Amino acid sequence: MEETIKLLEPVTDEPTKRMLQGLVDKKRKFDDLKRKVLLLQLASFGLMIGFMVYFYNAVVLTSGNSLPAVLSRFVDESLHLYFLTAIAGAYATALFLKKKEEKAEKEFHTLRCEVIRKSGELWPQPYHWKKRIAVFQVMKSEFGINLFYESK
Template sequence: MESTILSLKQTDQATKQMLQNLVNRKIKFDRLKQQHILLLTISVFYSFGCLYFLYYRILEPYSYSFSEIFSILVGDNTHLLFIFLAIGLFGATKVLYDKKEKAEKEYHELRCEIVDRSKDLWKNDAWASRYIVFEIMKAKFNINLYHESK
């Protein structure tokens, strides 16, 4: 458990565990978001490189005949490998995007649950000091617990 969360005096153990789960989901979401952006960038640059190569090496010299272009593309396995690799990269980007969206949904649902249950988690004596927990979560982990909207 994070040392910051362990040092909170205003919360009980169950609330600390909920906050730790929220931090873990936020970390997972941020990691998947960075991976998605990286893979998308690689996919786009690789695809532009393949298109550049195909245009100047195949399409431009053999533009007089579609059948000649097709036979050159299909005849050499490396050309097909480059094309299928580009398609595979975009497929992997889509899979990573779906994982990122699922992680964001889980993170947002738990965050909304903590916001909704804040009256139960911080009873009357700790209600006045809950803003300290909210400020720590915002400053240290960039998690906003003041309201439900993203």
């Protein structure tokens, strides 16, 4: 459990801490997948641009702008197939991880909204109800999780 969440001892009980820890874990999973998707999208875009530049300089310019010659040179080199496979693989992996990212975002948002809706049950006493704002501020400043409003 996060040290920051452990330090909320007088204000929150153990089940609430576990719920907040679960929220932090889901946020980290979502952020990690978001970063991976961006890197794979950039990698596939970079590979595609690199292949297009290479293909234009190495194949199109040296083939005299003849379509049969360009196609022949394209098929003769196995390197072209490797390039296309790498581009397609990076793009397909980015699409796969994008679906996982959307699922992780939905899970995170659902749990976040549940914490907001159940805040009356999680901090039932008037003293703790006033202190919950401090908990919400800690979650926002330390982990970037907004528990004040349900909207994203």
